[in-house]
Amino acid sequence: MQYPLIKTDLDKIRANSRLMTNLTRPYGIEVVGVTKGFCASVEIAQAMLDGGIKILADSRLQNLRRLRQELGGVRLMHLRIPMPSEVPDLVSVADYILISDAWIGELISKAALRLGKKQKVLLMIDLGDLREGVLPQNTFKVIEQLISLKGIELYGLGTNLTCYGAVIPTRELMEELVELATQARTRYGIELPVISGGNSSSLNLVLKKEMPAGITQLRLGESILLGVEAARRTAIPSAYSDAFTLYAEVIELLEKPSIPRGEIGLDAFGNRPVFEDRGIRRRAIVALGQHDIVVEKLKPLFPGVKILGASSDHMILDVSDADVNLSLGDIIPFSLEYGALIHGILSPYVDMVYDKNDSEKTKKILSGMNKINIKRPTA
Numbered sequence: 001m002q003y004p005l006i007k008t009d010l011d012k013i014r015a016n017s018r019l020m021t022n023l024t025r026p027y028g029i030e031v032v033g034v035t036k037g038f039c040a041s042v043e044i045a046q047a048m049l050d051g052g053i054k055i056l057a058d059s060r061l062q063n064l065r066r067l068r069q070e071l072g073g074v075r076l077m078h079l080r081i082p083m084p085s086e087v088p089d090l091v092s093v094a095d096y097i098l099i100s101d102a103w104i105g106e107l108i109s110k111a112a113l114r115l116g117k118k119q120k121v122l123l124m125i126d127l128g129d130l131r132e133g134v135l136p137q138n139t140f141k142v143i144e145q146l147i148s149l150k151g152i153e154l155y156g157l158g159t160n161l162t163c164y165g166a167v168i169p170t171r172e173l174m175e176e177l178v179e180l181a182t183q184a185r186t187r188y189g190i191e192l193p194v195i196s197g198g199n200s201s202s203l204n205l206v207l208k209k210e211m212p213a214g215i216t217q218l219r220l221g222e223s224i225l226l227g228v229e230a231a232r233r234t235a236i237p238s239a240y241s242d243a244f245t246l247y248a249e250v251i252e253l254l255e256k257p258s259i260p261r262g263e264i265g266l267d268a269f270g271n272r273p274v275f276e277d278r279g280i281r282r283r284a285i286v287a288l289g290q291h292d293i294v295v296e297k298l299k300p301l302f303p304g305v306k307i308l309g310a311s312s313d314h315m316i317l318d319v320s321d322a323d324v325n326l327s328l329g330d331i332i333p334f335s336l337e338y339g340a341l342i343h344g345i346l347s348p349y350v351d352m353v354y355d356k357n358d359s360e361k362t363k364k365i366l367s368g369m370n371k372i373n374i375k376r377p378t379a
């Protein structure tokens with residue numbers, strides 16, 4: 001265990017999961033907990049379950065396999081429309097698979113029949129975001145093909161918004177999805193018990209009390225992890241936004257000019273940097289860089305500390321205006337946006353610690369934070 005590390009407060013994940021299930025229940029909506037943002041860490045997935053979530057979802061087969069292995073009979077959903085080559089494996093692990101194509105439906109059906117099972121699938125409808133899904137006008141054509149397949153059960157319709165096209169979910173779009181399902185039920189005499197109304201960006205409709213009846217499910221990742229709805233990244237009232245904290249260690253502290261000396265070429269990543277002359281500044285380097293994380297998606301949690309930039313392994317901070325008096329070896333905490341969280345968790349250089357199982361050693365490392373003294377304002 002060493003720095004940099006990401007600490008997860010599992011109590012806050014539990015509380016956010018509980019909050020989302022409580023917020024959506026009055027609308028007849030079940031929350032599916034999306035685990036891809038934390039690479040399906042079993043500890044965090046378990047915290048979602050402890051918070052009242054009953055179904056977990058991931059976009060990667062490997063992650064679903066691990067969840068199945070570690071968490072046993074929990075219901076699992078595969079989020080990304082499948083690669084044809086992974087269909088047989090998916091069918092052996094997933095309870096629900098999102099699809100957008102009748103031929104994939106055939107592959108799934110064949111694989112399911114071989115296993116002697118009937119695979120539940122949700123047909124994704126593209127309501128304008130232009131990522132996955134059949135266009136609304138082609139829905140019935142695909143449904144007809146799918147319901148003729150012996151190895152699958154068309155279990156519902158779904159949609160995904162605010163991902164590629166950044167289209168914001170509206171009551172009208174949700175009604176369009178519900179209406180397609182209603183028509184399909186009468187036309188084909190099928191049940192379609194699940195209407196999956198999107199990801200964390202659709203949560204806003206629940207918060208504004210604008211979610212129409214008939215939407216029965218939301219697939220939530222970011223809102224549970226970071227306490228924000230995803231359409232405009234606004235905070236969800238009563239949700240924790242600080243379940244994850246990144247810690248990195250100070251390895252240099254020196255006063256330096258704010259403008260480099262010499263002829264300026266390209267930086268470590270081929271960009272031409274620009275600088276503002278603010279005179280001599282106190283700068284800290286922390287042992288963290290672009291090889292560990294997406295530096296642009298971090299925010300220092302100490303007031304007055306500003307990120308100047310980062311190369312592969314060094315992040316440079318301006319600490320001249322910091323409220324704390326820093327020394328070498330001090331640990332600086334950062335908050336993470338979604339993009340940084342997933343890269344940090346995936347990085348072999350960033351360790352993960354959880355509140356509930358901090359080893360003595362971890363506690364000792366984290367207590368390094370105690371070295372930080374609050375700077376007294378000078379008269």
Ligand SMILES: *Cc1c(COP(=O)(O)O)cnc(C)c1O
Pocket residue numbers: 034036037059079080160198199200201219220221222223230
């Ligand atoms: C990633 C993903 C989600 C979860 O998105 P969040 O914004 O993290 O809630 C839901 N559905 C699908 C299909 C996804 O790919």
